[in-house]
Amino acid sequence: MAKNGTKYIFVTGGVLSGLGKGITAASIANLLKARGLRVNLQKCDPYLNVDAGTLNPREHGECFVTKDGAEADLDLGHYERFIDEEMTSVSSLMSGRVLLKVIQDERAGKYAGDDVQIIPHLTAAIQDYIEQAGAGFDVHIVEIGGTVGDYESLSFVEAIREFSMRAGKENCLYVHVVYMPYLGASQEFKTKPAQNSVRDLRGLGIAPDVLMARSEKPAPESVKNKLSLFCGVEKEAIALLPNARSIYGVPLELEDTGIADVIAHRLDLKVSKPNLKDWREVVKRTTTDFSDTVTVGVVAKYMDNQDTYMSVFEALRAAAWWSDVSVDIRWIDSEQLDKEGMDVAAAIIGCDGVVVPGGFGTRGLEGKIKVAQHALKSKVPYLGLCLGLQMAVVAAARNAGIEGATSTELDSASPDQVIHVMADQKGKELTGGTMRLGNYPCVIEKGTAAYSCYKSTEIDERHRHRYECNNAYREKYESWGIKASGLSPDGQLVEMIEAIDHPFFVASQFHPEFKSRPNRPHPMFSGFIKSLKK
Numbered sequence: 001m002a003k004n005g006t007k008y009i010f011v012t013g014g015v016l017s018g019l020g021k022g023i024t025a026a027s028i029a030n031l032l033k034a035r036g037l038r039v040n041l042q043k044c045d046p047y048l049n050v051d052a053g054t055l056n057p058r059e060h061g062e063c064f065v066t067k068d069g070a071e072a073d074l075d076l077g078h079y080e081r082f083i084d085e086e087m088t089s090v091s092s093l094m095s096g097r098v099l100l101k102v103i104q105d106e107r108a109g110k111y112a113g114d115d116v117q118i119i120p121h122l123t124a125a126i127q128d129y130i131e132q133a134g135a136g137f138d139v140h141i142v143e144i145g146g147t148v149g150d151y152e153s154l155s156f157v158e159a160i161r162e163f164s165m166r167a168g169k170e171n172c173l174y175v176h177v178v179y180m181p182y183l184g185a186s187q188e189f190k191t192k193p194a195q196n197s198v199r200d201l202r203g204l205g206i207a208p209d210v211l212m213a214r215s216e217k218p219a220p221e222s223v224k225n226k227l228s229l230f231c232g233v234e235k236e237a238i239a240l241l242p243n244a245r246s247i248y249g250v251p252l253e254l255e256d257t258g259i260a261d262v263i264a265h266r267l268d269l270k271v272s273k274p275n276l277k278d279w280r281e282v283v284k285r286t287t288t289d290f291s292d293t294v295t296v297g298v299v300a301k302y303m304d305n306q307d308t309y310m311s312v313f314e315a316l317r318a319a320a321w322w323s324d325v326s327v328d329i330r331w332i333d334s335e336q337l338d339k340e341g342m343d344v345a346a347a348i349i350g351c352d353g354v355v356v357p358g359g360f361g362t363r364g365l366e367g368k369i370k371v372a373q374h375a376l377k378s379k380v381p382y383l384g385l386c387l388g389l390q391m392a393v394v395a396a397a398r399n400a401g402i403e404g405a406t407s408t409e410l411d412s413a414s415p416d417q418v419i420h421v422m423a424d425q426k427g428k429e430l431t432g433g434t435m436r437l438g439n440y441p442c443v444i445e446k447g448t449a450a451y452s453c454y455k456s457t458e459i460d461e462r463h464r465h466r467y468e469c470n471n472a473y474r475e476k477y478e479s480w481g482i483k484a485s486g487l488s489p490d491g492q493l494v495e496m497i498e499a500i501d502h503p504f505f506v507a508s509q510f511h512p513e514f515k516s517r518p519n520r521p522h523p524m525f526s527g528f529i530k531s532l533k534k
């Protein structure tokens with residue numbers, strides 16, 4: 001056994017990026033949890049950023065926030081949704097964080113005169129982070145971002161190679177995810193890229209124990225013979241993974257390949273029979289074509305990358321499955337709506353309701369305010385998430401005649417900044433990791449729409465914001481047709497608002513989407529989706 005009793009599974013990827021390594025890692029975790037094991041996951045990313053907070057969501061996708069306030073890679077969202085456990089900051093490790101630690105230690109004299117080197121110092125620091133994240137769990141699954149052979153992920157690959165000496169070979173298992181293209185002309189799946197990738201991995205000192213071969217379409221079992229021979233992995237340890245109809249179906253497809261039992265056996269894990277009953281129900285719902293469909297307009301800035309709003313979309317879908325409807329998600333370009341004279345009613349025509357998700361910067365803000373103004377006036381169901389709350393308050397103020405009402409983020413010179421910068425945030429606007437981050441409690445007033453969703457007066461939700469409601473205007477809310485229905489326990493911060501006398505207009509300063517699960521939809525999203533059902 002490893003010193004702390006944890007077994008480690010390392011997941012690498014080859015041939016190309018975007019193979020769904022995160023989903024694969026999360027699916028393995030799902031199957032091991034279903035066998036009664038305590039599982040943690042960790043994503044190692046080769047970026048030199050210290051965390052994902054400063055990454056551009058257009059390129060990198062959503063920034064996921066953990067309960068303890070880490071700004072993390074979106075794969076952590078998959079992890080949480082697939083194993084229904086809350087991750088913490090140790091589950092997200094970027095090269096920048098490790099480098100910073102090593103350099104800080106060097107400056108503090110901790111290396112006592114040694115030459116500080118990638119090997120062994122940086123790789124040892126990576127291993128320390130991995131060991132720390134795995135402590136207390138039966139199995140710890142570590143996903144290495146990027147593709148094997150990339151220059152920038154070499155130190156992670158070297159660290160996980162060395163790790164088997166630290167923790168013992170018998171406690172480590174290496175899973176390599178590869179891609180198998182299908183060649184139409186010869187009508188066959190080609191294994192050469194997979195072979196080359198395994199050779200690259202071996203060249204770095206790691207012989208994979210398990211091979212997951214991804215393909216667009218189902219490949220015949222016979223390709224396993226070739227993969228096995230040329231990649232040196234036993235047939236029983238190879239899983240063929242064609243595209244699934246729903247990502248949530250991947251654990252079940254993996255289960256059918258028998259690979260989870262192979263992994264459990266190789267790591268000598270004490271497992272019970274898998275209990276996948278609840279997950280089968282989830283997958284059934286994700287793949288049911290319900291007879292009713294609701295259409296939701298997501299008023300967004302980044303129109304070309306679905307990943308930017310990953311948790312919001314997954315939360316909408318989960319709420320829909322459990323409300324027995326299908327959901328059609330449409331993008332409404334907020335920047336188009338920014339333009340003067342744009343007709344909001346026309347832009348959202350066909351939408352049963354609108355969502356204004358989180359965001360930063362000034363582009364598209366006017367468009368979002370216009371949508372909120374329209375939703376208030378025309379009683380269109382509205383769900384506001386963080387920025388969506390802020391824009392809703394501005395909209396209500398403007399509808400009530402305060403034409404210059406705005407947020408400091410949009411206009412720091414306006415006399416009516418109904419949303420302003422939090423007192424302790426002044427001057428930190430361009431710095432990383434300085435926002436109000438992670439879980440904070442909120443007290444909900446009984447008899448409100450917020451209460452109808454949660455059916456509870458005390459909740460905890462995840463935050464990531466710099467601006468907040470300006471308390472100087474709070475007394476005016478009711479005259480603007482809105483109400484602060486959720487507050488911080490000391491009453492100082494507005495956490496939720498809603499429109500008075502409206503079918504559904506609820507917004508939160510926090511991000512409820514991060515706590516939605518495919519098996520447990522989030523109450524705010526369920527409340528919103530139910531309000532759209534005809």
Ligand code: GLN
Nearest residue numbers: 358359386387465466467
């Ligand atoms: N930009 C706003 C703020 O910093 C909203 C943030 C968000 O939507 N996550 O407060």
